[in-house]
Amino acid sequence: MDLLRRSLAGIFVYAFLLPVIFWPIGFHEIQPHLTYLFAGAMFFFSVLRLIHYVNSKRLYALSPRAWFITFAALSLSQAAILGTVFTLAIFDERFFPIIHVSMLALAGIASSALLALSPRIRFGILNLTILMLPAMITGFLSEGYLPLAVMMLVFTVYISGIGIRANKEYKRSFDIEIELEAQRKELETLNQTDALTSIYNRGYFNQHFEDQWQYAMRHELEIAILLIDVDHFKSINDTYGHLAGDACLVNLAYAINKAVNRAIDVAARYGGEEFVVLLSGCNTEQARSMAQKIEQVIKDHKFVHEGRGIPVTVSIGIATTMPKPKQKSSTLIDQADQALYQAKAQGRNRSIVFTEDE
Ligand SMILES: Nc1nc2c(ncn2[C@@H]2O[C@H](COP(=O)(O)OP(=O)(O)OP(=O)(O)O)[C@@H](O)[C@H]2O)c(=O)[nH]1
Numbered sequence: 001m002d003l004l005r006r007s008l009a010g011i012f013v014y015a016f017l018l019p020v021i022f023w024p025i026g027f028h029e030i031q032p033h034l035t036y037l038f039a040g041a042m043f044f045f046s047v048l049r050l051i052h053y054v055n056s057k058r059l060y061a062l063s064p065r066a067w068f069i070t071f072a073a074l075s076l077s078q079a080a081i082l083g084t085v086f087t088l089a090i091f092d093e094r095f096f097p098i099i100h101v102s103m104l105a106l107a108g109i110a111s112s113a114l115l116a117l118s119p120r121i122r123f124g125i126l127n128l129t130i131l132m133l134p135a136m137i138t139g140f141l142s143e144g145y146l147p148l149a150v151m152m153l154v155f156t157v158y159i160s161g162i163g164i165r166a167n168k169e170y171k172r173s174f175d176i177e178i179e180l181e182a183q184r185k186e187l188e189t190l191n192q193t194d195a196l197t198s199i200y201n202r203g204y205f206n207q208h209f210e211d212q213w214q215y216a217m218r219h220e221l222e223i224a225i226l227l228i229d230v231d232h233f234k235s236i237n238d239t240y241g242h243l244a245g246d247a248c249l250v251n252l253a254y255a256i257n258k259a260v261n262r263a264i265d266v267a268a269r270y271g272g273e274e275f276v277v278l279l280s281g282c283n284t285e286q287a288r289s290m291a292q293k294i295e296q297v298i299k300d301h302k303f304v305h306e307g308r309g310i311p312v313t314v315s316i317g318i319a320t321t322m323p324k325p326k327q328k329s330s331t332l333i334d335q336a337d338q339a340l341y342q343a344k345a346q347g348r349n350r351s352i353v354f355t356e357d358e
């Protein structure tokens with residue numbers, strides 16, 4: 001399709017090229033039949049190419065092969081007409097008045113067409129060959145035209161080389177684009193991911209939470225937050241070592257992520273040994289049962305260090321609301337934090353739902 005866009009200018013140039021060459025010199029008066037025959041044929045094919053251009057999307061969707069064959073047939077037909085005109089201009093004395101301007105046009109058309117078609121370089125070179133070969137062969141076969149034929153050959157080889165280089169650069173720019181897109185995605189993932197646990201980080205959570213808060217407000221939906229804090233994590237670190245503590249956090253993140261399986265919900269590391277879960281469109285009861293599910297998954301998970309089991313429990317603070325205009329999203333976090341504080345105060349290893357009177 002890029003090829004098509006690149007050849008759009010050619011459609012218009014080819015439609016009016018021959019009149020521009022023939023008319024100023026008065027060739028249409030000397031050879032009216034030949035003038036109208038060639039200029040008319042070029043114009044006719046330009047109209048066909050324009051129709052093809054306008055219907056390209058539909059035709060391409062039907063069959064890319066059919067699209068390309070039509071594109072190639074129309075372009076090559078115009079190259080064949082021009083190749084014939086230029087050959088006549090050089091070797092047929094009826095055309096001699098336009099010989100100089102024709103040669104200039106031939107060089108210009110050959111170079112620009114090749115560069116425009118450089119994304120499909122083989123097709124570009126075929127186009128160039130159809131344009132140049134008739135005049136070149138006639139030159140080699142006609143007496144006194146050898147230097148001109150050699151010059152045309154050198155020119156054809158030279159601009160083919162430029163076309164091949166343009167094709168390589170064209171492909172390289174695509175490769176670079178693909179590589180940059182992959183790097184952008186990788187950076188985006190890194191930017192959203194917690195380095196230790198590989199689940200979402202707080203930055204991503206904040207963004208997602210804000211989006212979901214606004215969505216819930218617009219659609220009058222409930223939204224729930226679960227703040228999860230590991231109980232006595234300091235003593236886990238102190239007893240088993242910091243690395244064992246790290247491994248514990250990794251396993252916990254895995255377990256929490258496993259429990260949270262709706263695509264819209266998000267589990268993230270909120271900081272140190274604290275995790276957060278955002279449940280969109282969830283009421284208090286559903287949030288409470290998610291907390292129980294998380295507790296169960298953690299209970300079922302074996303936390304082991306050097307063959308010794310590590311007892312891991314968590315406390316969970318739950319807060320639910322239907323966001324209202326002017327209400328800040330941070331209030332829900334505060335409420336979940338207050339509920340978490342209650343859960344710690346009441347002996348840990350439990351989940352507490354925030355209520356206004358707390
Ligand atoms: N291994 C490890 N420890 C961490 C990390 N981030 C925070 N910690 C530790 O987590 C511990 C948190 O301790 P506290 O805030 O006293 O809480 P706690 O011991 O879990 O006690 P409660 O929360 O009251 O049950 C501190 O010792 C921190 O050093 C981490 O990435 N890796």
